[in-house]
Amino acid sequence: MAYFILKRLIQSVFVMLAVAFLAFSLFRFVGDPITQMTGVETSVADQERLREELGLNDPFITQFVRFTGDMLQGDFGFSYRTRQPVAEMIADRIPATLELGIVALLISLIVGVPAGVYTALRPRGVVSQTILMTTLIGVSVPTFVIGIMLIFLFGVQLGWLPTFGRGGTVQIGGWESSFFTVDGWRALILPAITLGVYQLTLTMRLVRAEMMEVMRSDYIRFATARGVPMRRLYFKHALANTMIPVITIIGLQFGGVIAFSIVTESVFQWPGMGLLFLESIRFVDIPVMGVYLVVIAFFFVLVNLIVDMLYVAIDPRLRVKDAA
């Protein structure tokens, strides 16, 4: 078990190193950092001196090691566009994106899991077929269209909810949260639904497929043959076995939620990391792009490590040693 976790940890470190390498290559090879940092009036000699100071003439590996080392110490360099430290820029934006992502993920789980279970247990019912058809449309409508439709309906036509920004926020130890004001929650509703709908349909369809597979298994048939009460059969026996593959995919989805928040943030002018990333692409602000990449990958890897531990908690086959 410890070995299983350790193996995953090593894989995670590999993924992070690879992403860091990607970010570094971006920084180093896409455009010349010196010309980006200096103006036209800087002399060639000054440019060379700066190049030497920054260590850009060192061997590639040395530069990469230094780059990684700096990152580990929280030094992410400076933005070409704003000349601010990238670390600060990103850190300011993380709470907005994370809060949005978590609420969206919760929506997708709270609605998606029960809907998946229901459609698996009554596959031929009218309600199930309707839900399935709706979700099919759900995966087919681009996130930005859902956003526009929600804005149009609840923002423009009905005027119930705000259509841009975070509304009122509260500072809690450097974390700017919209969870503590009514205004903040009102602003959060539409973007979170927009972001959650796509994940919801995925979750639902996955739960349904896995649940149907489990319901067909021998141990469910055997439990039925023993007369185990239906409720217990569905929720204790079947659902638990369904959740093992489901949590893996949800872990993978979390990355998708954070990434797709780029679109949602753009539609709702939500001041998160995604919006920052979009701006940095428009201005070819390579350091910000690279750091965003590393941060996203870090969240992804972290969530998947947590998923692996959940796995161990749920599945005794990973927890207890086999007997002969």
Next chain:
Amino acid sequence: MLTIKDLSVKFPSRFGDVTAIEDVDLKIRPGEIHGLVGESGAGKSTVGAAVIGLISTPGYIAKGEITLGDTDLRALTPEQAHAVRGDRISMIFQDPQTSLNPLMTVEDQLIETIQTHSAVSYAEAQNRAVDLLEEIGIKNAAERIKSYPHQFSGGMRQRVVIALALCTDPELIIADEPTTALDVAVQQQVLDLLRDLADRRNIAFLLITHDIGVIAQIADRVTVMRNGKTLESGETAQVLGHPQHPYTVALMDAVPPLDHKIPRFRLPVEDDIAVQSKTKGADAKAWLLAGEQTAPTGLSVNNLTMRFRGTRTSLWQKPDSFTALDDVSFTVRPGTIMGLVGESGSGKSTLARVLTGLLHPSAGEMTLGDANLPPAKQRSRHHPSRRLMQMVFQDPYSSLNARHKIGAILAEPLWLYGLVNDAKQRRALAMAMLDLVGMPADSIDKYPHQFSGGQRQRIAVARAILARPKFLICDEPTSALDVSIQAQVLNLLKDLQATFGLTILFITHNMSVARQMADDMIVLRNGKIEETGPSEALFSKPAAPYTRTLLKLTPKMPPEWRTA
């Protein structure tokens, strides 16, 4: 106690309703083990499913009665029927590996079932569960009960399954192929346990199986089914010893005896798959015999060892290595059949894979004929042994490429080894070969899924023979087939061996089949050879204790039942 009358079950399909079983009659008394025997597709399992009310959707009972004691099972509401399940009728499934919920301890599953059906306290249920496991033969039950299913071995797991079926004290237990997935030693223990429970607790069993040996051993009464209908029913000795229905007679003829060797199986009256053609594949036979006129080729193996590295589970421990073959040496005499028997995990299949170059051995040497047979990593794709040595696999559903036509499958060895370079000629030869193995020539443009298991196995044999091999490895070639089909395929293999002077390594777990085929025998256990020698001598006077145990545990029929 259980009475089934005129039971018919249908499955709706897009071609209209398909009848799975029709007018089935059956009676079981308390304490009776009632065998329900038949080949695949006979509808045995559907009978069991109908009794417990778990026919898979969209099947339904079209007509008939099922009564248990005074209860009309068909009149029950779904809720009442569910209450009867477990309480009065219970079930044992074939595969103990998949019958238990992997996420719950054995204790949780037992207590849950007990408390569902009787109003007892948790502690009381716990006590009952432990007692039951003790009774069923699990040592140290109070401790073992806390374990998860994966922590039990196959045989122990089937005991847990039986305990679960038993824990509510049902009147009737339906056992659907309860020993098919088990090795013969474990099978014997489970059968003894069932017999004991029937006698002591007066529980009735409906024992569904394809294995006539199992029925012969423990069933009080037996019902024979075929194509959804019951053909014959009565006392086991009566039905199997003096069969009346022609199908039962044919079935009994096809069962390989353990106590003597018969030259050929008497084929069932209606050989429903082999085609009797006039030419009998004369062209193919001529072509095969026109190959190089060398003497039959033998095989010898010296000190062959195969170790597998286990999967790493801990950072500090070295992964356990597992020795599948341990210093194995033997010789297959040219032109003879060597039988290789052993239980699962004995290394039989590993040996086949090492010989054919799919696995690289850890040590040892192999010789085919006069030439050294290089191990996997040194055997090039063009090595002559690639053609000289061919293999027939166990599962004919997996050994033929489902997306290739039979013609393409049979032509493969012909062009691959450069035996026939003209496509038209290859096709003609493939058709003649189909004829030789008793298949219609128009099979050539069909796909494998259009054939039954026995027919596919004939095609697989044809493919192997078309390479003009000298040495044939048959890895459990009939264990996936029904007994009557098995007899046909075994006859075919014997004929081909005699005609073409093949040398065969015949691998099987079935002692009776081995006796019918082998000239010499090897008994393998845990990767080591327990005993080897001429077949008849080994069967009549086994030297190794293990061989004796195997022979003793193999279910057999009283000799007087045999008509042949």
Next chain:
Amino acid sequence: MIALLKRNEAVWLFVHSPAAIIAAVVAIAIILGAAFAPWVALVDPYDLSSFSLFDGLLPPVWEDGANPKYLLGTDDQGRDMISSILYGARLSLFIGLAAMTIATVLGVSLGLAAGYYGGRFDAIVMRIADVQLALPAILTALLIDGIARGLLPADIQQELRVWVLTLAIALSLWVNFARTARASTLVQMNKDYVQAAIMMGQRPIRIMFVHIFPNILGPLLVIMTVDLASAILLEATLSFLGIGLPADSPSLGTLIRIGMQFLLSGEWWILWIPTLFLVALVVSINVLGDFLRDVFNPRLR
């Protein structure tokens, strides 16, 4: 004919699935319209001389003040909406199909080889896939787009726009194919027909593509359909974000972005009609994908 229909299960299921039939009709209509856009369309939206500002902002025919010449109205430049949409769909479909094809070839080859050879090669491919998975599709696409902006001179950029976009989308989708192909290959590797082919001494290339490939086609077809839908959505999303195609060669996504300016004014058709087309196209492709999934995995029915 009837007998044939009855025998082929896929055909039978198709005939009995109204959703699949409608989806197929819609998808084929849009694809044909897009393919023949230069011949079908009223005006060429890329050619400024073929339309006139005087026809600008005309509503669809069923509204007041419409010009019957323009069935679904015109945009602010006076372009016929139908023509813009057909040309837009043409571009969207081209990018989607091209990206899906590249992703399929790349992913399936790597997945097949990884499953077949196993060992170190498998490990390397799967670790690369891990890294790719940590960077979700939209992020990868945005990133490649960003890199291209940084690397390519401005004049070439515009020309290569479509190809950069295609490549960006393809690279973000290949992992799906690789993982599915690998998993299916591993299942097939355990089957005796593959073992028989290896044992007989057949060439690995032949075993992979002649023996294994036809047997893993089913799940791949499903992914191809679903990923075609994803590719079209991704292109629309990137164009909507203003990072995909420029306004002078608009895809469906670009049309929607332009239409957003009219969200609050009365000219609803400029936004909602292209949106409806995009959704109809993607929904019908997804319905077909779902149908294929049912055909290849009867247990989900």
